[in-house]
Amino acid sequence: MLSKAFTAEAWNEAVSIIQSEFGLAIWETLYVTVLATAIAIVIGLPLGVLLVVGEKNGVLPLPKWFMTILGGIINILRSVPFLILMILVIPITRAIVGTSVGTMASVVPLVIAAFPFIARLVESSLREVNPNIIEMAQSTGASPFQIIWKVMIPESVPSLISNATIAITTILGYSAMSGIIGGGGLGKIAINYGYYRYKYLVMFIAVVLLVIIVEVFQRIGTKLATSSDKRLKNK
Amino acid sequence: MIEIKNLTKTFVGADNEVEALKNVNLTIEDGSIYGIIGMSGAGKSTLVRCINMLERPTEGSVIIDGVDMGALKESELRAKRKEVTMIFQSFNLLMQRTCLKNICFPLELIGVKKAEAEKRAMELLETVGLPDKANAYPAQLSGGQQQRIAIARALATNPKVLLCDEATSALDPKTTHQILELIKDINKEFGITCIVITHQMSVVEEICDRVAILENGEVVEEGEVADIFSHPKSSAARHLVYPDGGVNPDILALREGEQRIRVVFNGAVATERPLIAQLAKDLGIEASILGASTKSIGERAYGNMILGIMGPRSEMLRAKEYLESVADVIVEEVDGDVE
Numbered sequence: 001m002l003s004k005a006f007t008a009e010a011w012n013e014a015v016s017i018i019q020s021e022f023g024l025a026i027w028e029t030l031y032v033t034v035l036a037t038a039i040a041i042v043i044g045l046p047l048g049v050l051l052v053v054g055e056k057n058g059v060l061p062l063p064k065w066f067m068t069i070l071g072g073i074i075n076i077l078r079s080v081p082f083l084i085l086m087i088l089v090i091p092i093t094r095a096i097v098g099t100s101v102g103t104m105a106s107v108v109p110l111v112i113a114a115f116p117f118i119a120r121l122v123e124s125s126l127r128e129v130n131p132n133i134i135e136m137a138q139s140t141g142a143s144p145f146q147i148i149w150k151v152m153i154p155e156s157v158p159s160l161i162s163n164a165t166i167a168i169t170t171i172l173g174y175s176a177m178s179g180i181i182g183g184g185g186l187g188k189i190a191i192n193y194g195y196y197r198y199k200y201l202v203m204f205i206a207v208v209l210l211v212i213i214v215e216v217f218q219r220i221g222t223k224l225a226t227s228s229d230k231r232l233k234n235k
Numbered sequence: 236m237i238e239i240k241n242l243t244k245t246f247v248g249a250d251n252e253v254e255a256l257k258n259v260n261l262t263i264e265d266g267s268i269y270g271i272i273g274m275s276g277a278g279k280s281t282l283v284r285c286i287n288m289l290e291r292p293t294e295g296s297v298i299i300d301g302v303d304m305g306a307l308k309e310s311e312l313r314a315k316r317k318e319v320t321m322i323f324q325s326f327n328l329l330m331q332r333t334c335l336k337n338i339c340f341p342l343e344l345i346g347v348k349k350a351e352a353e354k355r356a357m358e359l360l361e362t363v364g365l366p367d368k369a370n371a372y373p374a375q376l377s378g379g380q381q382q383r384i385a386i387a388r389a390l391a392t393n394p395k396v397l398l399c400d401e402a403t404s405a406l407d408p409k410t411t412h413q414i415l416e417l418i419k420d421i422n423k424e425f426g427i428t429c430i431v432i433t434h435q436m437s438v439v440e441e442i443c444d445r446v447a448i449l450e451n452g453e454v455v456e457e458g459e460v461a462d463i464f465s466h467p468k469s470s471a472a473r474h475l476v477y478p479d480g481g482v483n484p485d486i487l488a489l490r491e492g493e494q495r496i497r498v499v500f501n502g503a504v505a506t507e508r509p510l511i512a513q514l515a516k517d518l519g520i521e522a523s524i525l526g527a528s529t530k531s532i533g534e535r536a537y538g539n540m541i542l543g544i545m546g547p548r549s550e551m552l553r554a555k556e557y558l559e560s561v562a563d564v565i566v567e568e569v570d571g572d573v574e
Contacts, residue, residue, distance in 0.1 A: 140320065
């Protein structure tokens with residue numbers, strides 16, 4: 001079967017599919033990934049902050065029941081496999097987007113899968129902030145909100161950028177899976193041509209493109225994280 | 236004036252209670268440099284954190300200029316902390332901000348305009364002697380320079396009190412000396428009351444006016460630094476003044492007709508003259524060294540020595556007078572039974 005994948009005929013077919021469909025697919029992949037990541041950060045960042053500051057010894061202790069519920073929801077969403085989650089949230093997707101099929105519709109399950117993940121990543125970044133620096137801010141008369149905005153978040157920017165990179169590459173992988181429910185992009189091409197129609201060459205090229213996009217995101221993220229870190233000397 | 240009254244702090248753990256501070260009473264005069272010294276675990280860090288209410292006392296009160304710190308609401312307390320600032324052992328600078336922005340931090344918190352805050356920060360960089368480091372990041376500075384930036388930051392809001400929590404413990408002796416000089420200058424120039432927490436007697440000796448010695452959460456001795464240095468009464472104080480265990484005057488049995496004196500080197504410049512040899516040469520008094528525990532910091536000697544002098548009491552008094560004429564040397568008579 002694989003030997004058939006690389007015949008001249010297969011190449012010609014692949015080239016014509018690339019010309020007609022890949023431009024849009026790449027665009028859809030990028031915009032779904034970036035949009036879903038952005039929305040997930042908007043939801044996940046504050047929740048991640050709450051996970052840290054709301055603790056008993058945090059800068060803004062919150063009621064225990066609230067912290068238990070917050071942690072519980074995040075853990076539940078984190079443990080449902082994305083494939084199942086996509087199907088489970090169909091009613092929500094329909095309520096928000098109006099349809100449960102298509103590229104825009106795939107953003108909803110992506111956001112729901114990604115924000116708890118991002119909340120945990122933000123939590124781990126903020127926990128890296130030296131507690132002595134938080135004590136310094138308290139001794140200087142900073143309010144809990146000032147400590148969050150002026151100390152915890154700015155001090156963990158390099159770590160937040162690294163973790164955002166992990167998030168966006170993971171979401172890119174999820175977005176490829178959303179081809180199953182009709183989400184657009186390279187994932188859809190890989191599944192439709194490769195899995196349903198045995199056109200392995202097309203699938204292979206789609207996967208290579210996904211790898212390249214991940215690589216690009218990772219390089220940009222690492223570069224940004226390093227260049228933003230003022231703890232590194234000799235710059 | 237800072238009054239600490241009946242201060243007790245108990246930490247409640249899962250299955251035990253730790254009394255970090257037990258009924259501490261201290262009065263710290265405005266404009267003084269007050270030392271609080273003790274071994275690790277003596278409770279000094281807890282005590283300094285009770286002064287600005289980073290730790291809430293279990294009992295007792297801290298009254299600064301008539302204001303009971305414990306009775307303040309959170310927002311009032313935050314405002315009060317502009318007047319009672321703090322520097323730390325680990326400097327605690329914001330690593331992602333430039334030095335200038337670090338110094339602006341306390342001003343930003345109270346809404347001072349950016350241009351005004353930066354102007355003040357530049358002045359403070361001058362004060363601490365690092366005007367060229369405005370745009371450097373803390374990671375690019377040495378420990379001593381970082382502490383200078385931290386001091387500038389602590390001064391930004393024109394505080395009345397500066398709490399120094401082991402501020403020189405992470406620094407080498409030379410840098411320690413420079414930072415202590417800076418704290419001294421600040422105390423003189425701006426009249427800021429400084430409370431210096433340390434485990435090093437040399438720090439207390441160098442800059443403090445008065446000192447309290449803390450042991451197991453209790454103040455075991457309190458007074459003028461010179462007094463405590465020359466006549467440490469408590470065992471904790473002796474341990475700090477003579478870290479190597481001091482000199483036990485009972486090492487040798489008192490000989491017939493021997494007089495004993497304790498010579499305390501309180502930071503005397505001892506490298507220039509051989510004191511005991513000169514005593515013999517100038518006065519013809521031969522003293523035997525019965526025990527000595529001294530160490531030098533820079534060119535200065537700290538510690539004490541027990542001398543035995545044969546002859547009448549007048550001989551001993553002559554020797555005492557001679558040795559006392561040297562700066563930073565204190566001499567006291569030793570009875571056989573006084574440790």
